[in-house]
Ligand SMILES: Cc1cc2nc3c(=O)[nH]c(=O)nc-3n(C[C@H](O)[C@H](O)[C@H](O)COP(=O)(O)OP(=O)(O)OC[C@H]3O[C@@H](n4cnc5c(N)ncnc54)[C@H](O)[C@@H]3O)c2cc1C
C-alpha cells in the first residue's frame with residue numbers, strides 16, 4: 001500500500017507569530033518554522049502502516065524554499081522519499097488554491113492512502129482533507145483517533161460532540177489524524193543521516209499543468225484587507241492568598257455579577 | 260431582500276446555540292433562511308426554535324443518506340440549494356462538521372472561504388482572530404459569495420420571532436458523495452453541564468490539579484457557576500480529564516463570559532483557545548505564571564486552599 005503524507009511547514013506556535021506588513025502573508029522570517037504538529041502524527045501513522053503492510057511512504061509539501069528543512073525532518077522519521085511543490089507563483093495561495101495544487105500533485109503520485117493532519121496551527125481551516133477528497137472524487141475520513149487498514153478497507157474512529165463514530169471507506173482515501181492517534185517517534189541519529197540521502201523531487205506549476213493565474217495572490221478566492229495586533233490583554237488585579245484568597249475571588253465574581 | 264443561508268447545527272433533537280448566533284448575524288446581512296439537513300423527521304423538532312430567532316424561511320432537506328455518511332452528501336445538497344436560491348451569504352458553524360462542509364462547498368462552488376470568523380459585515384468583510392488570538396484580520400471573498408464559518412460564542416443571540424415559510428428541498432445524493440460511510444455512532448454518557456464551546460462560564464484545570472480525582476473540585480466550582488469544565492493539554496495528556504475537554508490550539512476554542520483557569524500556567528497554545536474570553540480569572544501558586552498577564556483577576560495561591568474557600572463562599576451567598 002502506497003501512502004502520501006501531507007506535511008505543511010508552519011511558524012512555531014510556541015513563538016510569537018506575525019503577518020508580514022507588506023502582503024499579509026505569514027511572516028516566516030519572524031518565527032522558527034516547524035512541521036505542523038498534527039502532521040507529525042500523520043507521518044508516524046504512515047510509517048506504522050508501512051511496517052505492517054509494506055508499500056512506499058512519500059512526503060508531499062507545498063511551500064517555499066525553506067520548507068525543505070521540514071521535508072528532511074519528516075524523512076528522518078522513516079518515509080522513503082518526498083515531493084516538494086515549489087514555485088514563486090504560489091505565494092499568497094488561499095486554501096482553495098492550495099487544494100488545487102496538492103490535488104494535482106496527488107494525481108501524479110496516485111497513492112492508495114493520503115494521510116494528513118486534522119488542521120494546521122497557522123491556518124486552522126481544517127478543510128484541506130475534504131477539499132482534496134472533493135477534487136479527487138475519493139473518500140475523506142477526518143479527525144481519526146484510530147485507523148485500521150484491512151486490504152482495501154480503511155476504517156477510522158473519530159471523536160464527536162456526542163461520543164464517537166466509526167467510519168469506513170474503500171481506498172483510495174484521504175485520512176486526517178488528530179493528535180490522540182499515536183505518539184510520534186523521535187528521529188534517530190541513523191534516521192537523520194539516512195534522510196539526507198533520500199530522494200526529494202521538486203515540482204513546479206508547469207510540471208503540474210497549472211496556470212499560475214489560478215493560484216497565489218493572483219488566483220486567491222479570498223483576500224486579507226487589513227491586519228493588526230490585538231491590544232494585549234492587560235493584567236488586572238492580582239492578590240496573594242494569605243487565607244482570604246477564595247473570598248477575594250468570590251468578591252470579584254460578585255462585582256462582575258457572576259455570582 | 261436576499262436570503263442568507265444558515266446551515267443549522269443540531270444534535271439530540273435540539274438546535275445548537277451557534278445556530279441562534281448565526282441567525283442573529285444573518286438578520287444583519289439579509290433575510291435569514293435556515294437549512295436543516297438530516298434524516299427524515301429531523302426538522303419538525305427544530306422549526307419553532309429557528310422561527311423564534313428570525314428564520315423567515317426554513318429549508319428542509321431530509322434523507323437517510325444525510326446522516327449515514329460523513330459530510331459529502333450535505334455539501335452536495337447545499338451546493339444545489341445555493342445554485343437555486345442565489346443567497347447573499349452562506350453561514351455555517353466553525354465546528355468540526357461546519358468546517359468540513361464549508362471546505363467541500365468552497366470547492367464545489369469555486370468560492371472563497373472565510374474560516375472561523377467572529378463577525379461578518381453587510382459588505383462581506385469578515386473579522387478573524389488568528390495566531391492564538393494575537394492578530395486580528397479582516398478579509399473578504401474575492402470569488403463567489405461570502406461563505407463563512409462562525410466561531411461559536413462570537414455574539415449574543417437575540418430572539419426575533421417570525422412565522423417562517425417551510426420549503427421542502429428535493430434531495431438526490433450522487434453515489435460519489437457516499438464514500439465515507441458511518442457504520443457506528445456511539446453516544447457517550449454526558450454530563451448535564453453546558454457544552455464547552457457554548458458555555459458562558461468555563462472552569463478549566465491544568466497540571467496543577469494533580470490527578471483525575473482532584474478534578475472533582477474543578478467540576479464542583481463549574482457546577483456552582485452553571486459552567487462547563489475544560490482542561491489544559493497537560494491535564495488531558497496525563498489522563499486527568501478526557502481529551503474532548505481540552506482547551507487550546509489543538510483542542511476547543513472557547514469564548515465565554517467568564518473563564519477560570521486553575522493550576523494552568525498559560526502557555527501560548529493554551530491561550531490560543533481562551534484568549535478571547537470576556538473575563539479571565541486565574542488561580543496559580545506561581546506568581547510569575549504567564550496566565551496572570553491576561554487575567555482580570557488572579558489569586559496567587561494553592562488552588563486546594565483557594566478553590567474550596569471560594570466554593571464555600573459562593574454557597575453562602577446563594
Ligand atoms: C503544537 C502544540 C499544541 C498544543 N496545544 C495545546 C492545547 O490545545 N491546549 C493546551 O492547554 N496546551 C497545548 N499545548 C501544550 C502547552 O504548550 C503547555 O504545555 C500546556 O498548556 C501546559 O499545561 P498546564 O498549564 O496545565 O501545565 P504546566 O505548564 O505544567 O502548568 C501547571 C501550573 O500549575 C501551577 N500549580 C501547580 N500546583 C498548583 C497548586 N496546588 N495550586 C495552584 N497552582 C498550581 C504551576 O505553578 C503551573 O503554573 C500545545 C503544545 C504544542 C507544542
Ligand SMILES: Nc1ncnc2c1ncn2[C@@H]1O[C@H](COP(=O)(O)O)[C@@H](O)[C@H]1O
Nearest residue numbers: 006007062116117119120125126127128
Ligand atoms: N501547503 C501544504 N502542503 C502540504 N500539506 C498541507 C498544506 N496545507 C495543508 N496541508 C495539510 O492539510 C492539513 C490541514 O490543514 P488546514 O486545512 O490548512 O488546517 C495539514 O495538517 C497538512 O497535512
